Amino acid sequence: MSKHVLSLLVEDKPGLLTRVAGLFSRRGFNIESLAVGTSEIEGLSRITVVVGVEGAPLEQVTKQLNKLINVIKIVELDAETAVQRDHMLIKVKTDASTRSAVLEAVTLFRARVIDVVSDALIIEVTGDTAKCAAFIKVLEPFGIKELVQSGVLAMGRGSKSITEKVLK
Amino acid sequence: MANEVLTGAEAIVRSLELLGIEHIFGLPGGAILPTYDPLMDSKKIRHILVRHEQGAGHAAEGYASASGKLGVCIATSGPGATNLVTAIADAYMDSVPLLAITGQVGSKLIGTDAFQEADIVGITMPITKHSFLVTKAADVPATIAAAVMIATTGRPGPVLVDITKDAQQGKAEFVWPPVIDLPGYKPVTKPHGKQIQAAASLIAESKRPVLYVGGGVVRAGAHKELLKLAELIGAPVVTTLMARGAFPDSHKQNLGMPGMHGTVPAVTALQKSDLLITLGARFDDRVTGDVKGFATGAKVIHVDIDPAEIGKIRFADVPIVGDAKEVITELNQELSALLKKGQPDLGEWWTFLDGLVERYPLGYTHVEDGKLSPQHVITRIGELSGPEAIYAAGVGQHQMWSAQFIKYERPNSWLNSGGAGTMGYSVPAAMGAKVGQPDRLVWAIDGDGCFQMTNQELATCAINNIPIKVAIINNSSLGMVRQWQTLFYNERYSNTDLNTGTDTIMIPDFVKLAEAYGCLAIRVEKEEDIDKAIKLAIETNDRPVVIDFIVSRDAMVWPMVAAGLTNDEVQYARDAAPVWDGIE
Ligand SMILES: Cc1ncc(C[n+]2csc(CCOP(=O)(O)OP(=O)(O)O)c2C)c(N)n1
Ligand SMILES: [Mg+2]
Numbered sequence: 001m002s003k004h005v006l007s008l009l010v011e012d013k014p015g016l017l018t019r020v021a022g023l024f025s026r027r028g029f030n031i032e033s034l035a036v037g038t039s040e041i042e043g044l045s046r047i048t049v050v051v052g053v054e055g056a057p058l059e060q061v062t063k064q065l066n067k068l069i070n071v072i073k074i075v076e077l078d079a080e081t082a083v084q085r086d087h088m089l090i091k092v093k094t095d096a097s098t099r100s101a102v103l104e105a106v107t108l109f110r111a112r113v114i115d116v117v118s119d120a121l122i123i124e125v126t127g128d129t130a131k132c133a134a135f136i137k138v139l140e141p142f143g144i145k146e147l148v149q150s151g152v153l154a155m156g157r158g159s160k161s162i163t164e165k166v167l168k
Numbered sequence: 169m170a171n172e173v174l175t176g177a178e179a180i181v182r183s184l185e186l187l188g189i190e191h192i193f194g195l196p197g198g199a200i201l202p203t204y205d206p207l208m209d210s211k212k213i214r215h216i217l218v219r220h221e222q223g224a225g226h227a228a229e230g231y232a233s234a235s236g237k238l239g240v241c242i243a244t245s246g247p248g249a250t251n252l253v254t255a256i257a258d259a260y261m262d263s264v265p266l267l268a269i270t271g272q273v274g275s276k277l278i279g280t281d282a283f284q285e286a287d288i289v290g291i292t293m294p295i296t297k298h299s300f301l302v303t304k305a306a307d308v309p310a311t312i313a314a315a316v317m318i319a320t321t322g323r324p325g326p327v328l329v330d331i332t333k334d335a336q337q338g339k340a341e342f343v344w345p346p347v348i349d350l351p352g353y354k355p356v357t358k359p360h361g362k363q364i365q366a367a368a369s370l371i372a373e374s375k376r377p378v379l380y381v382g383g384g385v386v387r388a389g390a391h392k393e394l395l396k397l398a399e400l401i402g403a404p405v406v407t408t409l410m411a412r413g414a415f416p417d418s419h420k421q422n423l424g425m426p427g428m429h430g431t432v433p434a435v436t437a438l439q440k441s442d443l444l445i446t447l448g449a450r451f452d453d454r455v456t457g458d459v460k461g462f463a464t465g466a467k468v469i470h471v472d473i474d475p476a477e478i479g480k481i482r483f484a485d486v487p488i489v490g491d492a493k494e495v496i497t498e499l500n501q502e503l504s505a506l507l508k509k510g511q512p513d514l515g516e517w518w519t520f521l522d523g524l525v526e527r528y529p530l531g532y533t534h535v536e537d538g539k540l541s542p543q544h545v546i547t548r549i550g551e552l553s554g555p556e557a558i559y560a561a562g563v564g565q566h567q568m569w570s571a572q573f574i575k576y577e578r579p580n581s582w583l584n585s586g587g588a589g590t591m592g593y594s595v596p597a598a599m600g601a602k603v604g605q606p607d608r609l610v611w612a613i614d615g616d617g618c619f620q621m622t623n624q625e626l627a628t629c630a631i632n633n634i635p636i637k638v639a640i641i642n643n644s645s646l647g648m649v650r651q652w653q654t655l656f657y658n659e660r661y662s663n664t665d666l667n668t669g670t671d672t673i674m675i676p677d678f679v680k681l682a683e684a685y686g687c688l689a690i691r692v693e694k695e696e697d698i699d700k701a702i703k704l705a706i707e708t709n710d711r712p713v714v715i716d717f718i719v720s721r722d723a724m725v726w727p728m729v730a731a732g733l734t735n736d737e738v739q740y741a742r743d744a745a746p747v748w749d750g751i752e
Contacts, residue, residue, distance in 0.1 A: 011352060014301065019293055026294050063476035069298040069318060072352040166351070 197244025225255020261587025322355025384448015
């Protein structure tokens, strides 16, 4: 299975997310991750979706998505021409004997501690998928109590924006 | 001048009028009542009260398919809306331009499980081209106009507009024409010039081309252009179940229908072709059989208005996105110039195909149980009614025989549920067709099973003076399912007996039933009475007519490519495979 990061510019309409998610399940496409939020333009949202493609080519995914009336534009953002970031919150078990080792890992990965209690820390980390995965590996031996993450966010490098052409 | 202030309900009716809607099929209820009030006063719109909302949906489909116009149906919230679902799904599969308007509970009640609340927008998302929820009167005109535009342009399809009761009762300035704001909707109709050239040169080089024609050609109204293209190339034409009538059956280049129950020449032509000129067709599994073994030696030109159809099932060597009419027109221009330099020699190809046509004509064996041969009944209906009539079939054996044994000469004369295979389509679709084309003779050719799903619309027909003719091909069984049981389940007939034949308890007695509905009812059991009954039906126009043709249950649909097999394994009768020689 190959993974692709798609960025969708969509109209911010009720049910939009259901339409997108429903299309994926109905057509047998896999969603690896999904991140939704408003864009710089009022009324428009951006969806970053990581698609796992097997059998059906990516082209089918984008063509079917394009048929959704509220989808305005779709671009594939690959690792070379775009930045891609995951965002995670991780609650790690700590005590006096392990805390400094955990904090060292935090510094090494340029993560941040955002909550401290006597037996745990909440750590925030951003980075590409590989970095986040490596960080989790390092923390695992200490005991991860909870993990939440946003979907991948992605944006094309350079000064152009995907909204530019569309809104002329 | 200040804009008029209308209620949302009045705005619905006014918008529909301004969009040229003349007929609506529907049934009222609480959440849509505000709209039924101004609808009563409309001079431009005739509302036809159905007996079941599914009937309204199929009637709107039949109306659209027969006339080429938009079909409109309307229902109340909850069960009214869910009763439309089958018809909406049907329209989605067959690309029928359909507008479904539903009432919804008041916007403040949404999400509370209010009386007759159903999330119909959510329910129909996967089976509509688009859907809208309207909660404010001011949004009515623009939403209705956008819905109609989406349903009728690009690849046509069903659009649902769900309107809350308070949006119908509220007031707003009526602004017309409204601003339609659909930044994400831009159907491409004009083909790419380069692709047209590429297609033309493939055609010029091909030794065994076939025009594989689908329902898109009918929806695009591209039949004249197709005729020209076919004669330019001189290639054989196959018309899918959805495209019967797109190319005249009387034309010598027409090999008939391909697919599971296609003619041997049509199936074989696709299989042995070196170039499929695919026009508004979508490589449905009922056409391709096992797709891995489908037309393995052929290159593909694929023309479709929906880019997602291209490459979905079969790789296209030359993909062309565009409206079939525009594409074929441009292709004709390109080809006329190119073929002046030399016409491709299709002599060998035609020698092979002519041999098949001669050896494997469509036919059937007469049954020996003293009952009528269904194929003969249907052939006579077609011959006595002619190509100007409209034929709407149900789903099953009678549908396949109607596709095979009636000669279609014009588009929109053959209506059926192709993609969804919806039993119950026929009677309401015929009703809608008759409303849309009142001067045409309209037949519902139905099965005894299908007929029992939607025959209540005979009341609608009788009361509203919609004199359709219904031919029930009564084999006293769910015949198509029974055929599969005969062939693949050792003749174990699990739950396919319907007891409607004359040698059964006859429940129901279709003649009595039809009479109860105010129809002229005729039962035909003898071959010599077939023509008389059909002629009487054709002459009777003061009420609907129902003919109960008592046919053999053992008749089967042939040829057949069994599910899952490749088209190489087509059989033209039980255990009888055609011999192909002369071509590799
Ligand atoms: C709504 C629905 N239910 C079930 C089926 C499966 N099915 C396909 S054909 C058929 C038999 C139809 O019987 P009838 O109307 O008598 O037609 P016949 O095949 O006998 O001509 C059935 C049950 C279907 N297509 N649609
Ligand atoms: Mg039957």
